[in-house]
Amino acid sequence: MRMSELPPAQIPLHETADVVTARRAARELCEQLGFGKADQTRLATAVSELTRNVIQYANHGECVIENRSTATHRCIWVQVRDQGAGIANLEQALTDGYSTSGGLGAGLPGTRRLVDQFHIESTPQGTCITIVLTKPL
Amino acid sequence: MSTTAFQQVLHEQRSALLTAWINHVAALGDQHGSHEHALDALLRSLFDDILGILERQPTATLTLEHEESLTLALRQLVGEQARHGSSASTCVNVVLTLKHLVSAQLVTAAEVTLAEMSWLEQVFEQLTLLTVTAFVAIRERQITQQSLSLLELSTPVLRLWHRILLLPLVGVIDTVRARQITESLLEAIARYEARVTILDLTGVPVLDTSVAQHLMKTIDAARLLGTRVVMTGISPEGAQTLTKLGIRFADVISRATLRAGIAEALLLVGQQIAPLEGKRG
Numbered sequence: 001m002r003m004s005e006l007p008p009a010q011i012p013l014h015e016t017a018d019v020v021t022a023r024r025a026a027r028e029l030c031e032q033l034g035f036g037k038a039d040q041t042r043l044a045t046a047v048s049e050l051t052r053n054v055i056q057y058a059n060h061g062e063c064v065i066e067n068r069s070t071a072t073h074r075c076i077w078v079q080v081r082d083q084g085a086g087i088a089n090l091e092q093a094l095t096d097g098y099s100t101s102g103g104l105g106a107g108l109p110g111t112r113r114l115v116d117q118f119h120i121e122s123t124p125q126g127t128c129i130t131i132v133l134t135k136p137l
Numbered sequence: 138m139s140t141t142a143f144q145q146v147l148h149e150q151r152s153a154l155l156t157a158w159i160n161h162v163a164a165l166g167d168q169h170g171s172h173e174h175a176l177d178a179l180l181r182s183l184f185d186d187i188l189g190i191l192e193r194q195p196t197a198t199l200t201l202e203h204e205e206s207l208t209l210a211l212r213q214l215v216g217e218q219a220r221h222g223s224s225a226s227t228c229v230n231v232v233l234t235l236k237h238l239v240s241a242q243l244v245t246a247a248e249v250t251l252a253e254m255s256w257l258e259q260v261f262e263q264l265t266l267l268t269v270t271a272f273v274a275i276r277e278r279q280i281t282q283q284s285l286s287l288l289e290l291s292t293p294v295l296r297l298w299h300r301i302l303l304l305p306l307v308g309v310i311d312t313v314r315a316r317q318i319t320e321s322l323l324e325a326i327a328r329y330e331a332r333v334t335i336l337d338l339t340g341v342p343v344l345d346t347s348v349a350q351h352l353m354k355t356i357d358a359a360r361l362l363g364t365r366v367v368m369t370g371i372s373p374e375g376a377q378t379l380t381k382l383g384i385r386f387a388d389v390i391s392r393a394t395l396r397a398g399i400a401e402a403l404l405l406v407g408q409q410i411a412p413l414e415g416k417r418g
Contacts, residue, residue, distance in 0.1 A: 038377055042374075114381050
């Protein structure tokens with residue numbers, strides 16, 4: 001089976017243990033596609049941050065991890081979404097040191113720096129964050 | 138009410154069935170090298186209960202949950218099997234063995250009706266369900282117990298030298314574990330009047346903001362008790378990720394390896410590891 005044919009992983013997020021499942025799945029796909037150790041750690045940490053946010057702020061959600069490699073690039077696409085109350089002020093949430101829960105305030109802005117593409121949409125009906133890691137073959 | 142052929146067979150072959158069953162189960166158990174005589178008594182009581190149900194007038198619906206003595210005996214049996222490391226299929230096999238023995242007897246006897254055979258099926262289907270449920274319940278309890286004991290085991294604070302403590306962190310650090318780690322560390326620092334504490338992170342799989350925050354709090358509390366903290370074992374990738382995330386462990390001594398960390402800790406308390414010859418000379 002070719003790598004690009006691997007089915008996408010869909011991980012439901014309900015409790016802290018699911019954070020571990022999600023980041024392990026991300027790391028494994030990373031490894032299978034031949035990303036280096038630094039990239040594996042980068043993605044695993046990013047997935048860890050985003051999924052933990054879901055558990056902490058929205059209680060439930062899901063994490064989809066897909067291999068979107070092309071002929072020229074290897075590419076991992078991850079989407080973390082929830083039906084929580086959403087982020088009131090996106091600009092603030094993406095600012096270093098800002099946290100509504102007494103955290104470090106490095107999660108979202110830090111994750112944005114960790115990955116190659118970062119897209120966030122948040123409404124009062126929920127939040128959807130997409131991150132992408134790419135590397136030329 | 139007259140006895141049917143089905144009931145007659147069960148009655149006549151009762152002791153033969155029981156002996157055969159006990160022998161078969163013993164053979165199953167022998168593969169795992171674990172056969173106890175307490176098991177025989179359990180099988181005997183279970184056998185009586187099962188035959189009691191088989192001899193009843195068949196009913197359309199059957200639930201065994203209200204058969205207290207049977208449920209209890211079956212749970213005990215499964216518990217014994219699980220304790221000896223038997224699989225779920227072995228436990229189900231114990232029950233199914235009796236079914237095979239009974240149906241073998243019934244097939245040779247004439248005048249057993251289809252309704253009676255389907256009653257046999259029905260009873261053993263329910264027994265199998267009950268066995269599997271009991272097995273899963275026992276396994277789940279084992280898992281809960283293990284994760285609890287893992288939690289206790291996973292925060293050892295080691296006394297490395299006079300006034301030097303070592304805290305090797307392994308695995309996932311969540312809020313519960315972070316609290317435990319902090320508690321046991323602070324207690325040890327106070328008890329041993331530690332001047333230096335080495336925090337080894339080699340076994341921590343992912344250092345994200347949540348883990349970092351837990352560590353920072355632990356370090357801050359340790360400092361209040363007068364100990365210096367030396368962090369060790371952050372991988373090159375981990376270091377890169379931490380800086381990208383924007384996490385700074387300000388004023389914390391950090392060394393790449395535990396070896397370098399120990400050397401640093403000894404230096405901080407004015408000691409060193411030297412070869413024996415050097416000491417003599």
